[in-house]
Amino acid sequence: MNKWWTKHEGLSSRLISRASKMDDSIQPLFTFGVIADIQYADIDDGYNFTHTRKRYYRNSLQLLRRANEKWKTETVQPSFILQLGDIIDGFNKKYEASQKALDTVLTEFDRTGIAVHHVWGNHEFYNFSRQDLITSLNSQNTDFAMREDEIKQKHPDNEQSYAYHFSPAPNFRFVVLDAYDVSLIGRQENSEQYNQALKILQEHNGNYDLNQPPAYSGLEQRFVKFNGGFGQDQLEWLDRLLSLSDQKLEKVTIVSHLPIHPSSTDPVCLAWNYDDVLSILYSHKSVVCFMAGHDHDGGYHQDISGIHHLTFEGVIETRPNNDAFGTVYVYEDRMKLKGNGRVPHRSLNYE
Numbered sequence: 001m002n003k004w005w006t007k008h009e010g011l012s013s014r015l016i017s018r019a020s021k022m023d024d025s026i027q028p029l030f031t032f033g034v035i036a037d038i039q040y041a042d043i044d045d046g047y048n049f050t051h052t053r054k055r056y057y058r059n060s061l062q063l064l065r066r067a068n069e070k071w072k073t074e075t076v077q078p079s080f081i082l083q084l085g086d087i088i089d090g091f092n093k094k095y096e097a098s099q100k101a102l103d104t105v106l107t108e109f110d111r112t113g114i115a116v117h118h119v120w121g122n123h124e125f126y127n128f129s130r131q132d133l134i135t136s137l138n139s140q141n142t143d144f145a146m147r148e149d150e151i152k153q154k155h156p157d158n159e160q161s162y163a164y165h166f167s168p169a170p171n172f173r174f175v176v177l178d179a180y181d182v183s184l185i186g187r188q189e190n191s192e193q194y195n196q197a198l199k200i201l202q203e204h205n206g207n208y209d210l211n212q213p214p215a216y217s218g219l220e221q222r223f224v225k226f227n228g229g230f231g232q233d234q235l236e237w238l239d240r241l242l243s244l245s246d247q248k249l250e251k252v253t254i255v256s257h258l259p260i261h262p263s264s265t266d267p268v269c270l271a272w273n274y275d276d277v278l279s280i281l282y283s284h285k286s287v288v289c290f291m292a293g294h295d296h297d298g299g300y301h302q303d304i305s306g307i308h309h310l311t312f313e314g315v316i317e318t319r320p321n322n323d324a325f326g327t328v329y330v331y332e333d334r335m336k337l338k339g340n341g342r343v344p345h346r347s348l349n350y351e
Ligand SMILES: Nc1ccn([C@@H]2O[C@H](COP(=O)(O)OP(=O)(O)OC[C@H](O)CO)[C@@H](O)[C@H]2O)c(=O)n1
Pocket: 048, 049, 086, 090, 122, 123, 209, 211, 212, 213, 226, 269, 294, 295, 296, 297
């Protein structure tokens, strides 16, 4: 086992057992739901590209329905739901069913009456242009995003990067990042971001098919077309935002479709410039957690600065009789993830 590949290390199991012993009677400050990689399509079951994992395209909607039912009956109603990207599958495009599939899933989410924060993943871009997504899957303007918020740092609307922040309760902030800011998917061929992405992939991936990972092992495998990176403007914005959060002694949770810690994911799912984001996070004291999807097997790692990196198990590769979602209970001194089905319980103490 390589040193950086420690997602099932002892620390994780110790945290799981500590979580199960925790006192349930204390009222959380607020709660929120999390779900990843629903990848709904009204098509028969299939497999991932390498035929190693079964995908339940139609049933993913039933799993979302079960998650919604659970969230609706929580004693402390979730303040919001984080949908970590890949809400519908790329296959919808082939059947000209993208809009219908998206409407189906959004209608299902609507039944809860709970605000949903949507992250954009690779499958969003297989179905829609960025311009389409700005109209149809844009949660930047939900009720509490930016409202009555002392931190007004709005992300510069540079070529429509989809990054924003919100504060659901005093002293807590959530940041949604755009992991496909620099990418070959979702960017126009004449854009700066597309050309930057092409240069990166040409430098690191010698394959004709750029979806094919460049090496059998190691972090270089992340240089594939179905991943992407964070642009300089977005990184600078994040840095400035976190400085303000530091000053306000906030606890910050950051979310993105792509994981950024090598020990929280298979390297083939890692963001290209994950190290740039990590350096920024390490220069601020406010960040407590980073949540992502994309790696359907899930993962977890607490890094050297105490940040919890959670990669959520994907709905699409979850058997019909199982579940894959979580509810996070937020307290002054910790967060507690109550997992369902493949998503394990975890206690996430702030260090
Ligand atoms: N070796 C490969 C792998 C994939 N593709 C094509 O790339 C597109 C995205 O692949 P897909 O597996 O659907 O992406 P997900 O985001 O669902 O999953 C990411 C990780 O694999 C999950 O662990 C799709 O069009 C594939 O056909 C490829 O050409 N060559």
